[in-house]
Amino acid sequence: DAKTTQPPSMDCAEGRAANLPCNHSTISGNEYVYWYRQIHSQGPQYIIHGLKNNETNEMASLIITEDRKSSTLILPHATLRDTAVYYCIVRPPDAGNMLTFGGGTRLMVKP
Amino acid sequence: SQTIHQWPATLVQPVGSPLSLECTVEGTSNPNLYWYRQAAGRGLQLLFYSVGIGQISSEVPQNLSASRPQDRQFILSSKKLLLSDSGFYLCAWSAGAGGNTIYFGEGSWLTVV
Numbered sequence: 001d002a003k004t005t006q007p008p009s010m011d012c013a014e015g016r017a018a019n020l021p022c023n024h025s026t027i028s029g030n031e032y033v034y035w036y037r038q039i040h041s042q043g044p045q046y047i048i049h050g051l052k053n054n055e056t057n058e059m060a061s062l063i064i065t066e067d068r069k070s071s072t073l074i075l076p077h078a079t080l081r082d083t084a085v086y087y088c089i090v091r092p093p094d095a096g097n098m099l100t101f102g103g104g105t106r107l108m109v110k111p
Numbered sequence: 112s113q114t115i116h117q118w119p120a121t122l123v124q125p126v127g128s129p130l131s132l133e134c135t136v137e138g139t140s141n142p143n144l145y146w147y148r149q150a151a152g153r154g155l156q157l158l159f160y161s162v163g164i165g166q167i168s169s170e171v172p173q174n175l176s177a178s179r180p181q182d183r184q185f186i187l188s189s190k191k192l193l194l195s196d197s198g199f200y201l202c203a204w205s206a207g208a209g210g211n212t213i214y215f216g217e218g219s220w221l222t223v224v
Contacts, residue, residue: 041218043215044155044201044215045215046213046214046215091211095211096143099147100154102154
């Protein structure tokens with residue numbers, strides 16, 4: 001899996017958008033960008049993934065730059081329950097069981 | 112929709128005692144199933160994965176074993192626990208045919224004393 005770089009921590013005010021950046025400058029052409037989050041003492045939760053186009057689901061939006069070297073996860077209206085560690089991962093389509101979490105970004109949503 | 116459940120959520124066991132963690136997946140057929148361990152402040156370590164009933168691949172030689180008696184059931188076991196077996200254990204699944212997204216259960220905290 002290509003290496004990713006994320007800021008170690010971020011704060012966000014409740015109700016505001018949380019924008020979490022991720023750099024993946026060595027990403028290969030067939031590697032997807034995945035985002036998971038992990039709330040303390042719980043299993044990782046899948047959020048969203050994408051290849052080239054921007055993606056949106058009920059949880060978040062994923063914006064991938066045209067050169068694919070970076071991406072941003074957007075939580076449009078952060079709540080206190082969104083406080084968690086967010087992991088950005090790049091994986092080829094045949095990665096199978098390989099899943100490597102880096103340090104992630106610890107997002108603190110404050111009232 | 113698909114759901115995954117694992118239990119127990121927390122477990123405190125003495126050294127030398129047996130272990131059984133169970134995981135079931137609902138809403139899908141023939142999933143790939145995984146057991147991971149996550150040490151505090153560290154990443155995920157893949158322990159076992161299974162592509163079908165009775166088919167188990169072990170990634171790391173250790174004191175643990177896994178079994179898949181039914182299509183959507185995955186069990187992590189040990190005959191005699193060691194102190195080093197303490198940790199956070201995660202069951203996970205992905206779609207069997209071409210699925211690349213891995214979905215995790217709630218996790219089980221094991222403390223061996």
